Amino acid sequence: DTGVSQDPRHKITKRGQNVTFRCDPISEHNRLYWYRQTLGQGPEFLTYFQNEAQLEKSRLLSDRFSAERPKGSFSTLEIQRTEQGDSAMYLCASSLQLRPQETQYFGPGTRLLVL
Amino acid sequence: AQSVSQHNHHVILSEAASLELGCNYSYGGTVNLFWYVQYPGQHLQLLLKYFSGDPLVKGIKGFEAEFIKSKFSFNLRKPSVQWSDTAEYFCAVIPHSGGGADGLTFGKGTHLIIQP
Numbered sequence: 001d002t003g004v005s006q007d008p009r010h011k012i013t014k015r016g017q018n019v020t021f022r023c024d025p026i027s028e029h030n031r032l033y034w035y036r037q038t039l040g041q042g043p044e045f046l047t048y049f050q051n052e053a054q055l056e057k058s059r060l061l062s063d064r065f066s067a068e069r070p071k072g073s074f075s076t077l078e079i080q081r082t083e084q085g086d087s088a089m090y091l092c093a094s095s096l097q098l099r100p101q102e103t104q105y106f107g108p109g110t111r112l113l114v115l
Numbered sequence: 116a117q118s119v120s121q122h123n124h125h126v127i128l129s130e131a132a133s134l135e136l137g138c139n140y141s142y143g144g145t146v147n148l149f150w151y152v153q154y155p156g157q158h159l160q161l162l163l164k165y166f167s168g169d170p171l172v173k174g175i176k177g178f179e180a181e182f183i184k185s186k187f188s189f190n191l192r193k194p195s196v197q198w199s200d201t202a203e204y205f206c207a208v209i210p211h212s213g214g215g216a217d218g219l220t221f222g223k224g225t226h227l228i229i230q231p
Contacts, residue, residue: 033218033219035218035219040223040224041223041224042119042205042222042223042224043159043205044221045218045219045220046218056218058218091159093219100147100166100211101147101166102147102209103149103161103164104218104219105161106151106158106160107158108157109158
């Protein structure tokens with residue numbers, strides 16, 4: 001399978017703990033996106049990378065959230081001092097920059113539950 | 116900023132019925148439009164997309180959508196649904212020339228249930 005992969009698929013943590021998620025994009029894709037999806041809602045944009053540069057961050061991304069893509073390949077999303085409101089599905093997507101035609105392909109997501 | 120509205124949050128149909136799911140967006144410029152589908156237990160998959168040209172686009176599994184610029188709409192249709200079409204359907208939009216800035220904006224989704 002050469003699609004977008006995410007690890008772990010599920011994470012249960014206690015409030016106040018730090019968690020880190022990983023996303024491996026489709027190999028030739030230079031753009032990588034993070035989204036968050038809560039129950040009954042569509043995915044909401046968090047941030048995106050073009051190669052290793054983080055080019056945009058949503059207002060949803062508080063100071064407790066940090067994302068990296070150190071070598072322009074895989075990316076990590078870390079949440080520090082987790083809160084119950086962080087419970088959600090965290091989705092990663094990747095795309096090949098083909099302005100203006102660009103399609104994002106999504107991974108299976110990491111479901112986070114903060115107790 | 117752009118926004119997307121999906122009018123029907125839950126739709127229940129019988130097999131072989133025709134389907135139309137509404138999607139309207141608000142944005143002052145040109146947009147790219149998408150429908151994604153999420154089958155039970157699976158990840159988001161691209162159903163179809165519109166960038167430019169013929170406003171009637173065809174996707175996988177017999178789905179099609181029509182872009183009506185004057186109505187800011189991109190409704191999804193299928194003439195005869197199957198039980199396997201039971202899924203969550205999301206409409207999404209991104210500015211045509213804005214690069215990746217702000218990512219995709221999604222609607223809240225429509226939960227479609229097909230009864231055998």
